[in-house]
Amino acid sequence: MRIEDTDANRSNAESIHGIIDGLKWLGIDWNEGPDRKGALGPYYQSQRLDKYKYYAEMLLAEGKAYRCFCSAEELDAQRQQAAAEKRNYRYNRCCSYLSPEEITSKKARGSNYVIRLRCPDSGVTVVNDQIRGKVEFQNELMEDMIIFKSDGWPTYNFAVVIDDHLMHISHVIRAEEHLSNTPKQLMVYDALGWTPPLFAHVSMILAPDRSKLSKRHGATSVQEFRDDGYLPESLINYLALLGWSPGDDREIMSINEIIEQFSLDKVSKSPAIYDLEKLMWMNAQYIANTPLAHLCRVLEPKARELGYLQGEQYQYFMQVVNLIRSRMKNLNDFEYDAAFFFRSIEEYDQTAVNKYFAVKDAGQQLTALRDQFAAVQDFNAAFLETHLRSIADSKDVKPGKLIHPLRLALTGRAISPGIFEVMALLGKARCIERLDQAIEYIKKNYGI
Secondary structure (H helix, E strand, C coil): CCCCCCCCCCHHHHHHHHHHHHHHHHCHHHHHHCCCCCCCCEEEECCCHHHHHHHHHHHHHHCCEEECCHHHHHHHHHHHHHHHHHCCCCCCCCHHCHHHHHHHHHHHCCCEEEECCCCEEEEEEEEECCCEEEEEEEEHHHHEEECCCCCCCCHHHHHHHHHHHHCCEEEEEEEEEHHHHHHHHHHHHHHCCCCCCCEEEEEEEEEECCCCCHHHHCCCCCHHHHHHCCCHHHHHHHHHHHHHCCCCCCCCCCHHHHHHHHCCHCCCCCEEEHHHHHHHHHHHHHHHHHCCHHHHHHHHHHHHHHCCCCCHHHHHHHHHHHHHHHHHCCCCHHHHHHHHHHHCCCCCHHHHHHHHCCCCHHHHHHHHHHHHHHHHCCCCHHHHHHHHHHHHHCCCCCCCHHHHHHHHHCCCCCCCHHHHHHHHCHHHHHHHHHHHHHHHHHHHHHHH
C-alpha cells in the first residue's frame, strides 16, 4: 500500500484517510503500508524525496538528464512559433547545451529550473500491454519529459518508476487513460537500466448512456457506497464483474472465488457499463443470503442508534432482520422496513385506509377477527394462517378480504412481509392491542 502524495493540491490527510478507510471497509488488505511497516518503506511518496533526488542526480551525472532553466514565457514563445510554422511542438532542448559554468552561474543567481530526461528523437516505444497487446508510440511526438519540477518535487512518471522498482512491483494494472503515461515511464526504466514490470490497462467504466461516469450516475467514493447502505461484499462482487468475467454465467461470487478465478486474459478491452440497478439487485441478493449473525452485526449499530435494539432484545432483533431481509435493497431500508416491529402505529397509509378501512362493515370485520385471534392459544404463523382461511371460508369470502385490512391494522401499511409471520413475531398481546387501535380509528373516522 503506497500513498502517492507528492501533489500537494490533491493530497491531504482527509483524502488519504478516506483511501485507507475505504479499502479496509471493503476488506482489501495489504502486507505492507502506512500502518503496517515493512522493509520497503517509507510508504508515503512525500517521505521518499531523498530516493528520487538520488536517481535524478545519477541521471544528471550520466548525461541522461539535464537542468532546464526556461521560463514559462520562453516555453510559451516556443509553442507559438511551432504553431506559426504549423508543426508539432517539441521542446527545443536549448538548455541541454548549457556549459557547466553557465549552469553554475544560473543556479548562483537563484534561477528556477526543472530536470528533463533526454528522450529518443526517433523510432517507437513499444508497450506490451497484457490486455491490449502491442501498442506503439512515436518517439518524435514526445518531448524531453520533466522528471523533477521547479518546486523540488518529482513528477508522477518519475516517482512511480523509482517506487515500483524499489518495491519490487511485478504488475502495474490501471485505467486505460494512463496508457499514454507508459512510454514515458518505459523511457525512465531504460535510462536507469531497469527491467520494467508488466503493464495492463483496463477499460474505462462508462455511464449507461456511454458518457463519462459522473456524480449524477450514483455514488462516487467508497464511503458514499457504504453510507448508501451497500455491503462491501456486494460492491466488490459488482466491481469485479465490470470488464471481467470468469467465463461462465455466474454473477454472485465471493472474494475468494474471484481471486481464484481472476486472470488478465479474461479482462475485456471494451468499456464496462455502470448499471446502478444491477448493483442494487446484487446488494439485495447479498442482504438476503448473508449469514444472519453477520448481517445483524452490521445492522446492530444503526438499530441501537434508532432505539430499536435495547436491553435483552437481541433475539427479537435477529428475528425481525431475518423476516425483512428479503425485502431490503440496501441496509438503509432497515429503518423503515423494521419500524412497525419496534414502534407503535401512529398513522395508517391513507391510500390503504380508503380501500380497506373506509368501507362498509370494516370495523365489524376487524372486530370479529380480533375476537377470533384473542381466543387463539397457539400463536404461530402456520396456525394463524390456517385459522384465518377457515374464518374466510365460513364467511364465504376470499382470504385477501380479511388479510388486507388485518395487515393495515397491524403494520400501518398496505405492504409488509407475510402477515402471519409478522403476527407471530409481534405476539398476541401487541396484535390485539393494534387491532383495538384500528377498530377505534375506524369508528372515530368512519363510524362503521
